Amino acid sequence: MMKLYACLGSGNCFKPWLAMHQLGIPFDLHLINVLTGEQKEQAYLDINPLGVVPFLITPNGQSIGESNAMLWYLAEGTPLMPATPELRAEALQWMFFEQSKLEPFISPARFFTTIVPGEREARAADIASWQTAAGGGLARLDAHLETRPFMLGDSYSITDIALFGYVHVLEEAGLSLAELPAIARWIETVSATDGFRPLSALGTAQSAAA
């Protein structure tokens, strides 16, 4: 059985969780409370010495860090893996884009705006600069999605799940979808794919078994 270590509300944890649901892969979900620092306690460091979630352990005991690496592993041999070498290269291009141009800005802006709003005022300058940086990446993404329903064209793939993780909660980071119509349409399209479950369902009673 696959084992996923994850925390509530995280776009990164949402990615392998959603992929396993959509692929019908059964898994055990182990919730780690990052707000109390459980990820840095020895019991968890013994599992993942990097002290972060998500973390995946495959049925044969291989451990996998990095949400997008998990997507790659989970999609092998399924319709969620892009079909050609060119499309797979493009998938990786967008997955690196997500981790360098979007996630590092949307995630902390959302954290201090919505998840621990008590620090919003103290972090106002940081939040503004994360929002500006995210805006550049989001404009690029919106232009890309203007001419295709999914990230790689007509087929839904792990590329969409990788980007969706944080992009679909951009308003919780104080950003607006008003100027990003193609992203807004894509969020609706991805949310209507087979087996889709929302981030808010991660950690609910039905969330562990596929």
Ligand SMILES: N[C@@H](CCC(=O)N[C@@H](CS)C(=O)NCC(=O)O)C(=O)O
């Ligand atoms: N690039 C990693 C990011 C992992 C990461 O930073 N996870 C956050 C939660 S989304 C975390 O564990 N934060 C707690 C900490 O850094 O102590 C991925 O995509 O999996």
